[in-house]
Amino acid sequence: MQHPSTEQVWDWLSAVPDPEIPVISLTDLGIIRDVEWQGDTLVVTVTPTYSGCPATSIINLDIETALREKGIEKLALKRQLSPAWTTDWLSDEGKRKLEAYGIAPPRPAGGPDHCPRCGSGHVEKVSQFGSTPCKAAWRCKDCLEPFDYFKCI
Amino acid sequence: MTRDEALFEYLLRLGDNTLILGHRVSEWCGHAPVLEEDIALANTALDLIGQTQLWLGLAGEVEGKGRDADKLAFLRDAWDFRNVLLVEMPNGDFGRTLMRQFLFDAFHSILLGKLMKSSDPRVAEIAEKASKEVSYHLERSAGTVVGLGDGTEESHARMQAALEYLWPYVGEMFTGDAVDAEMAAAGVASDPASLRADYDALVGRVLGDATLAIPDSPFAHKGGKTGTMHTEHLGHLLTQMQWLQRAYPGASW
Known part of the structure; x- marks a missing residue:
């Protein structure tokens, strides 16, 4: 079976709202740093906004839920701290x-x-x-x- | 002491400072003089607890005995904590809380600036993340110290009293030991004494603007970061912070 393209995954993620400020999406926020296939596992790299932000764990859950709904079975979420998130x-x-x-x-x-x-x-x-x-x-x-x-x- | 043992100790110091101060600051939640200050304190506490998860998480990894950040935070007793005494001091009034915050933020921001250049990339990346948050804390605590110090007669007197109460706990942050020497030799961290000149310049400038006089005694209480002797306040704090995990081990949301 063909994997969905990474462009397709980015597109799906752009429809996942930020849990605290639902008017913007996770991709608008700039916290999705990378999407790639490693073999048959989809690896999504996410950086936290603030180290103690309680939304971080909800965001990971929302990413997982959204991608599972699209039929992604093997998924790994990777946390990346550096470079640190910036509002740029x-x-x-x-x-x-x-x-x-x-x-x-x-x-x-x-x-x-x-x-x-x-x-x-x-x-x-x-x-x-x-x-x-x-x-x-x-x-x-x-x-x-x-x-x-x-x-x- | 192997290098990893020293690194574990060093990471506990970083994580325990943010954990204990974060808990102290969170004690204000719902009690601050005005709503905006309540929110500011809660947000500061949240950042510090977030940084704790990163530092203690890494400490657990380095130790390699299966202890994660939660186990390290909730299942150690007072003598195993490695925070400096300054951060376990009780809140006192709002002015003393902000003075403690300023005296720590100034140290913390200078320390993190150095740790961003650590030879250990795991340390450097946490420092990079935390540094952004801490520069924001410092901006607020310094501004509030100036506002209250150079404020009314009463606020000035309270801030001067807070400074005199807390100043003997400043020196410990710059006192090095074998752990610090090992970290400096490995390029992981700087010798704490080398941070003092920057600290004195920063703190001197802000306290000058606040019209407050720095006590001229060099006396420094010690024993927190080495774990030799904490104050009685830490044990009281832990009874509250650790209560749930002690009473209901392994409980989770």
Whole structure:
């Protein structure tokens, strides 16, 4: 039997949502580092976002579930720590989806330049940390809404 | 002491520092003065526990006796822990917690920067991952120490008292022994004493901005990282942290 191509597997993985921020997929997040066949075993290499992120084990489970549903029988998930995950790997599509969802995407300048809800440039930091390890809490001084900012690391 | 025995000890020190501090910081969960600080502390604790899984996981692998990170965390008694005394100190008030965090974060960030160049790639890759998280911790703890130190009369007094209480626990982080010498000889890690100049520069600058005076006594409590003598606080912490696995061995979610 012919293996599904690695392109096909990437395509399947691009439909698996992040468990914490379901608006973006695992491939948008940039945490799938490699997909390859080693003999008849499919090896998927995944890097964690934050070392203690509780979503990491759920992500592995979701990858396994998604690929088993597509008929993949021999699957190995490999953890890769280096190079360490960076928000530079977040796809442009992923950044656009975050913004549309109300989460300001990461910016190398260290903070958002506008509110993802009303677009105002008058924003201030509430806390360097937020509801998940990957986010910080910000607030818009015009529409007064609090919003999440995806930390740049 | 073989090189692997020294490496095992060294990894326990790294993992126990993050484990014990992570547990201490998590004690604030639901108790911090404001919601944002509560979340910040919980997130810091989470990063530290995550790093613990990596360090103690590797320690178990190096030891080769079938102990994983969970077994090392939950089934050792106080005398087998190798964390520095600083991280087992009780939280005290919010100011003392943040001062302890700053004094450790400053050391941790400098240490991880060196470990990223370790001759052992397994150590280097964990350090690379942890370093990103720790530079974020340091930014926050340094900022908060300055905000509270150079704040009101009361916050200043509390931060000065916290610094005086914790300063005698700083020296231990830079005291080397045979394990450190073996790691330095193997190129795995640097001699801890060699980190001190960078530390003094960083801590001196931040505490200066915070208008706090560093105590001039060089006295340092020791015994945590070698396991010779922990403070009584560690045992109390372990009774809580290890309770579930002691009462119900092997219990899992």
